[in-house]
Amino acid sequence: MDQTVINVLNGLSSGLLLFMLSSGLTLIFSMMGVLNFAHASFYMIGAYVGFSLTGIVGFWPALVLAPLLVGLLGAGFERTSLRRVHKFGHVPELLITFGLSYVVLEIVQIVWGRTPVTFDPPAFLQGPAFTLVQSGDSGLSLALGAASDALCQAAKCSRFPMTRAFMMLVALLMLLSLWLLLTRTRIGLVIQASLTHPEMVEALGHNVPRVFMLVFGSGCALAGLAGVIGGITFITEPAMAAVVGSIIFVVVVVGGMGSLAGAFVASILIGLLQTLPLTVDASLADAMKLLGAQVGPTTPGWPLLRITLAQAAPILPYLLLVLILIFRPKGLLGTREG
């Protein structure tokens, strides 16, 4: 029971981290029609810049400054490169972000090296946020921080790390402020209008290219924020972009291209899908045995049937991607076809 709770929390927290990444990606896509291949690279830059700034100004200022800096870099990239190729159509746009992802990877390796850097969370975020105590007689209870050793000797204790709790908190705060920004403010209205009717917005005297730049920069800043938090929670190394890169595309496609709500639902779904199946050691063969079928090594397709859910877990998000593309191409909450 206690481990199930921990597992669900693990899934939710990694889902929320994915949301921090995919929200920016989906915003940029819905606005500019650009599938930003370099999005995960901005996530990585966020982690590395956060790492370097932490050494100079400390973690908390770095948590604010690193995303701002990444946002500026993103805006600068949009202004100087992306806008120039915009007139040539979507393929050059796609290619330039694709190229950027490689440039970023190499630059990161030159500047910070190919090995992981030790980006440790500050003292406040180290250690457990709370401890689940499962004891035989009093059931499941919760203790803030680390439970005492005496308590844990008598019962089963499971800790939930502070970094993950912090990750969830930041993602939820971000979701809230993003929603408020887009629906309750003037700039949000302009952004929303530019999504669907850019010419009309321009005719009303708004600088639509600047709005694009702002959105691109903000999307990158969100990725940068996710990077700082992902960097302290997991590992800060040059492959971190590639690792999340493919999965955030799955999130965006499953949720529906350009749908913020869809990105949220899909992030949580994928987060849980990456986590929960890992704990299930049952295979299709077991399921069939439960139903009373005789299954053994001689059954046709045995090598496939005996694969446990835990072993198949890494492919599940991609399987979902394929299924969604076949049966619901616009995604779970998407509005446009194809």
Added chain:
Amino acid sequence: MQVASTRLTITLALGLTLAAPAALAQKGQTVKIGWIDPLSGLMAPVGQNQIKSYQFIAEHFNRGNAAGVKFEMVPIDNKLSPQESTNAVKSLIDQGVRYIVQGNGSGAALAIMDAVQKHNERNPGKEVVYINYAAVDPDLTNSKCSYWHFRLDADTSMKMEALTTFMKDQKDIKKVYLINQNYSHGQQVSRFAKEMIAAKRPDVQVVGDDLHPLAQVRDFAPYVAKIKAAGADTVLTGNWGSDLTLLVKAASDAGLNVKFLTYYASVTGTPTALGAAAADRVYMVAYANSNMPGEIGKLADQFKAKFNDDYYTLATYHAFQMLATAMAQAKTTDAAKVAATMEGLKFKSFNGEVEMRKADHQLQQGLYITVWKKADAKNPYSVENTGYNFQTVKYYEPYVASTPTSCQMKRP
């Protein structure tokens, strides 16, 4: 034509005769060593440390070795992929390389073994030798053994033999959880662990047996939750590189207070993740500890001073020592002749005399069980500047860990 070739023969014979007083025909020759391992991807830090180790130890041997040859490393990045490794073999052979070393990943090892075997069958006189310094899948010296393959690390069956012998005395180990990388090496660790635990400690329960993708997992929290749920008191893993680093990190985050029995806890990145939290709980089976005495210990200190990195792939030393000894004995750098000499070769090592067993080309050497402990006066080395190191709990002589082979070696 006839005359010309006769004259040529005479000239050659004269040349050889003149060179003969030098006694060692190979003296002064440069031997290129092709190195195929990852320099990019999640395992790049490991590869980078190892190529540095090779170059460093090559320099050491170039200052003087039994054969009087010079060694030169030719590194190629295989991205941990068997396919890329095969291409790398071809490219190295084209560059005139006759000795290839590789260690990371038994999948890549098998591909190289296959490529070398085929090349040697098709190109007699241009043989290539493959020295495997770290890929420990037992199949490589058993069912799939090859004459051209020589293994310097102890294979999984040997390490597991030592580890389970050690477990016999560890009565507090009752529930073991196996977590390994899903490729030949990890699968073999899991298989041998189950077999040998059942044989030596039948009372020990294997409460979990997980295989996860190689070098792809960044979040081990779900696995750790599973280990906790299974109620394990010990985790046995053959993981290496990021797969062990992140597992250890996730375990300490979740407060998983169990013993770890590992193969590769000293590999780049992992010691930092272990830190103080894992002291006295993490064990490693290997052919060395952090504080080796004598020459190799001094080399490790020099390596640290030069690169601020740890010299943990001590098999690199074996590679050059074995080659230099064999070349001196064979009086040539010709790979085919050197290979024949290396069969059954005994040479001096940092743990006494070791033997390249003739039957399967598996180096027979002593194994250490070490534990992650705070550095002290007796064991001063600080691994990754953590202030901790791997200290010997138990040393097993070569015969203890030696395992029989089923290799039916086909000799040319």
